[in-house]
Amino acid sequence: MNAKMKKRMIAVSGVIVIVLILVLAFVGGNTAATTLSVAEAAENPQAGQKVQVSGNVVQDSFSTTDNVLTFKIYDPEGDPATQLEVRYDGAASSTFGNDVTAICTGKINEAGVLECSNLVTKCPSKYEDGADALMVSQLLGYGDDVIGKVVKVSGTVKAGTLSAAGQGDRFVIVDTADGSELPVAFDDALSEDVADGTAVVLTGALTEDGKFAATDVALEG
Template structure:
């Protein structure tokens, strides 16, 4: 092997080594998050370490400012008083709400807040028979006589109206027969099966403002 060939091999080897170093650095910086409980994250935050924490959203603990969502989670199988604050720089999905299971991935800062980069919410589907429910048109037809009374109403989720909890009206339901619409407020968790066009059965009451304050949302089944 002549000197020129040796120099070429040395140069190629050097490039390969540099590439390997960069690849290892990239992989090392994107390693899988360590799964920890809410208690472990709250009591031993290990600032800067990437972790994944699952817990249920504390009732009415969430707020949105700009595009930043903050909330607290707790372990439903542990001490409910032990909570972890989460900050998510991104829009919450329509399934986000009170007591929904939130899977949060990110790094805990020096203040003990989980700076979440990935947020997944899960809520089991609920089904209810709509036979005893009013239609949207029937409910609206009662006028002031039904304001404040707990009733069940069934309708179809209007396309493009689903939002996350805390963002105003949660969605609008439409009467399949005459197209009557009813805005719905709800701060609870929604199943990801609740989507545009889904038929839902709502429990709650209509207010003087014409909005239906739901205490429960189920898919027709």
């Protein structure tokens, strides 16, 4: 074998080695996550391994700092005192809120915090008849007389206003008759069926600053 042929074989071997390294890196990075319960993740975190943990968001446990969302989850069918802290460096969907089911995939660090790389939130759809609900214009027409009083109000979700809990107004509803708008504060779970233009029925009260503090959000049906 001449020197030219040897150099060619060495070059080809080098390319093959690089390809194998890239393939292994790709396969390793896409290894299926191990499914753990909240209790299993809390007791045996398997630090550094890719895991998927599902649980409900603990009431008012979430906060966002420098675009990083932190919150805690618990198992609704287990011990509510057993909780797992989650850190998510990404934009949470508008469905995120108190007691929503959060499916968190990532790796648990040495401090026992799940560094979440993929977050999916789910909340079952809920419907309510809007026949006895006030329109936005009717509610606003009562002025100060209705502030703090529990009422039902219906409207459609204004496009582009939906956001996750803890980021200010959750969304704005619009009166389809005259275009009146009402910002809504709501930190609990929101159905994934709530989207731009969705007709909703809200239960709650008008606040002094002109917002509607909702205690319940349902699809009109």
